[in-house]
Amino acid sequence: MCGIAGIMSRAIGRGPDLEQISAMMAPLRHRGPDQSGVYLDPHLAMGNLRLSIIGLGDGIQPIGNEDGTLWIVYNGEAFNYLELKGELVEKGHRFSTSTDTEVLLHLYEEYGTSCLQRINGQFAFAIWDSNKQELFLARDRVGIRPLFYLDTPERLCFASEIKAILALEGSRALDLEALAEVFTLWTTLPGRTVFEGVRELPPGHFLVAQKGRPSVPQPYWQIPFYPSDPALHDPEEAAEQLRELLTDAVRLRLRADVPVGAYLSGGLDSSIIASLISRQGTSHLKTFSLGFQAASFDETRYQRELIDHLGTDNRQVLVGNDEIRAAFPDTVWHCEKPMLRTAPVPMFLLSRLVHDEGYKVVLSGEGADEILGGYNIFKEAKIRQFWSRYPGSQRRPLLLEKLYPYIFSNPSRERHYLQEFFAVRDQGTASPFFSHEIRWENSRKNLTFLSDDCRSELAVYDPLARLAETLPEHFGERDLLARAQHLEMELFLGGFLLSSQGDRVGMAHSVEMRHPFLDYRVIDFAFRLPARWKLRGLKEKYLLKRAFKGLIPESIGNRNKQPYRAPIRELFSPLAPRDYVDDLLSESSLRQSGYFNPQKVARLYAKFLNTPTGLSSEFHNMALIGALSTQILHEQFVKGERLRSLGRLSPDRVVRRGGADAGPGAR
Incomplete structure (x- = not known):
């Protein structure tokens, strides 16, 4: 496992240099503390920080093919690399290391972009074809390993983490539409990040860049759906x-x-x-x-x-x-x-x-609940669908009490209110979001804590409408569980x-x-x-x-599944220490950053501090954590003080080719 970063220049005669790629690699030290290496030519610089797991003695990256025309930096594992290597040896490929990294390079050399179909693994990698001056970026099927990129008029940058890109390009504002997605869907839509202009290569996708210009990401795998076998x-x-x-x-x-x-x-x-x-x-x-x-x-x-x-x-x-x-x-x-x-x-x-x-x-x-039907949200959707067939039933909604006893046993919540809360909405079970609509309707209440300016800018943006545009064809024809799993x-x-x-x-x-x-x-x-x-x-x-x-x-x-959770409201009790939380949730800090309504958030925080057991509302818990984490992001990345303190990294190995400036570590 590793961290990768790279710069592909668009400017003729002004290629990336060692100082720039070293600046990008510095924030990724935690991903690869064992070794570091850089490839540098007049058009491209890319680096790797290695956490050595396979091929401990000969796996330093970047790794090239026999004639030095292809180079790879790689984050992840190809678990079937031994089988793939055997096939490639039979086809005449020669290997100089015992790593899966080199296997992927030769796999691409043999099969091109279709090599991705053959890999059983978790990965994000970049392959540079110096003859074609073409960059190939790819990410594993379900998104276990991250890969981000930023396309500017001067260059294309990519990295395992956003902070590496910002270390080179400088701090960037938060994307308000992305914030609206997080505060509704609990995350951004695939391909988006919360930083303006910074994109994430979606899971199961690749892109190709020539002369610094990236293609639209192309899918090579999608979440499957089959008729029952x-x-x-x-x-x-x-x-x-x-x-x-x-x-x-x-x-x-x-x-x-x-x-x-x-x-x-x-x-x-x-x-x-x-x-x-x-x-x-x-x-x-x-x-x-x-x-x-x-x-x-x-x-x-x-x-x-x-x-x-x-x-x-x-x-x-x-x-x-x-x-x-x-x-x-x-x-x-x-x-x-x-x-x-x-x-x-x-x-x-x-x-x-x-x-x-x-x-x-x-x-x-991880993953068992998603693919094999383990979450309560799947059961909840099934109960609500069952209830919707006889909306007047007094017994069917009692199944919800069996599913969520800790909610219905709360004396502050009346049973009839909770039954109304879970009732089927206007679109009924035909809604593509039927399984998740209650979760998202509850979450999007967090948007009421945004500042007036932010809410005004977001007045015409609906994350659910944007999500609907991305759904597969005939999504609504799938059974309820298949839709929820997707x-x-x-x-x-x-x-x-x-x-x-x-x-x-x-x-x-x-x-x-x-x-x-x-x-x-x-x-x-x-x-x-x-x-x-x-x-x-x-x-x-x-x-x-x-x-x-x-x-x-x-x-x-x-045993019934116990969802993994961690304390929230206890963190904001009157007994908690006075520290960064008080500062970032103060009216002055909230007003300065501009994302939230200072009075609303301050009042909410005061309620937590004045209530020994905290607030019972999940919505309020999420609102306060959301506001606090956004404020922290603003301090760390938008104001950028922590970014500026990261310094530079001196790579252990530098491969310079094709007229790149000579210097220490040249090969």
């Missing part, structure tokens, strides 16, 4: 296929020249992954888990059951409110977007523990879970996360399953539980 209607046969696929996905993801650990939440998905690792013959498996001082968030009991069952060597970080509050600004710095929840912060602290224990790689269970994967998985709770907080401490459930073969299989093998009645992940029954403790296999 008759061959998968026997649950026992389907369970066996799922078990085999996931076992092989774990096998591939254990490939590394360093020790591999696992995250252990106490839930079904991470328990299955840890168990499969143990069955692969891995002795003395090291696992890492989160514990919370707040009992309602803590799953230590279930973690302990699996630790005892497998005999793993477990390390736990115990997270309290003070730790979350203290680490929140650093987490925002690495995530580079506003947050409506604090959930990324404990994951940031967990990856620090992994790093401190000397590990670089962990496997985790929305969850398209937005929340790539835009939040794999970034703010995945790559960004893991790589903040030089830790690579690998996700067997997101092997593209497992995804493809899951989307061929009948809906009833994912969500059977209100039993989530039915087939997954059937496939691994007996492999994990029964108490874990049969």
Whole structure:
């Protein structure tokens, strides 16, 4: 795992230089602390900071082909690289390293852009063809590894993180439409960032740039949708296929020249992954888990059951409110977007523990809920659809109380109000957003806290209308679960879970996360399953539980999913220390940045401080976290003081070609 950056010049005779690419690489030190290298010619500069996992002794990048016409910088893993290498050797390709990086370079040399279809991995890479003066940028299917770019009149810049681009180009304003997307959808739409002009290459896409001008990103993979496969209607046969696929996905993801650990939440998905690792013959498996001082968030009991069952060597970080509050600004710095929840912060602290224990790689269970029907939002949509057939029923809405007992048991909320809250809206179940409409309608109330000027600028922008324009053809004809799964994967998985709770907080401490459930073969299989093998009645992940029954403790296999959450309102209690929060949420700071209505936010914050148990409204919790994280972004990236303090990086290796200025490290 690594960090990459690059500059492709449009100016004749004014190519990028070593100082510029070194400035971009400096903010990425955390992604690749082991080695650094730069390629430089009159048209292009690109660099890599390496976290060495495969080919420890010969993997420094950039890497070129035999005649030096193709060069690659790469962030990620191609888990099937050994199989690909064997095929390429048979075709006459010669290799000088033991890395998967070189395999990808030769794969592109052999197949061009169609090479992407052959890679089973998580990646973002850049390949430079010096003969054609053509740059090829690509990103993995579901967006596990990030890649951003900025197209200006002078040059095209790209990098693994936005801060690398801003270190070269200077601070940029926040994009108000992107803020509206975050405060509605919890993330930006694919391809967009919260910084004006900075784009993200969407998952499953590539682009080609010539003479510094990028093409429109082209998809090579999309979230699949299939009619139900008759061959998968026997649950026992389907369970066996799922078990085999996931076992092989774990096998591939254990490939590394360093020790591999696992995250252990106490839930079904991470328990299955840890168990499969143990069955692969891995002795003395090291696992890492989160514990919370707040009992309602803590799953230590279930973690302990699996630790005892497998005999793993477990390390736990115990997270309290003070730790979350203290680490929140650093987490925002690495995530580079506003947050409506604090959930990324404990994951940031967990990856620090992994790093401190000397590990670089962990496997985790992300993706199972999206592809196999694990979320409450899928159940909620099914209940509401069932209720809509008999809107006057008094019994059907009671299923919602079974789904959300902690909501309906709150004495401050009346049952009839909550039933109205979940009732089917005007468009009924035909709405393409039926499954998510309540979540998004509730979230978009956060926009009322924006300043009058911002709300005026956003008066004609509707994130949901923009999202509707991106939906696949005939989306509305899919069954309810398939539509909900698509929305969850398209937005929340790539835009939040794999970034703010995945790559960004893991790589903040030089830790690579690998996700067997997101092997593209497992995804493809899951989307061929009948809906009833994912969500059977209100039993989530039915087939997954059937496939691994007996492999994990029964108490874990049969428990209902506990959504991963972290404290919010406790952070703003009267007992919290007076620090950056008070400063950034003060009326003067809010007025100066200009995003929020100072009086509204200040009043909301005062309510938190004056209510010992905080506020019960999820909407208010999200509003305050959203305002605070946006204020932090403004300080860090728009005002840019932290950016200016990053300095330069001196690369370990410099490859200069084609008339680039000679100097130290020239090859």
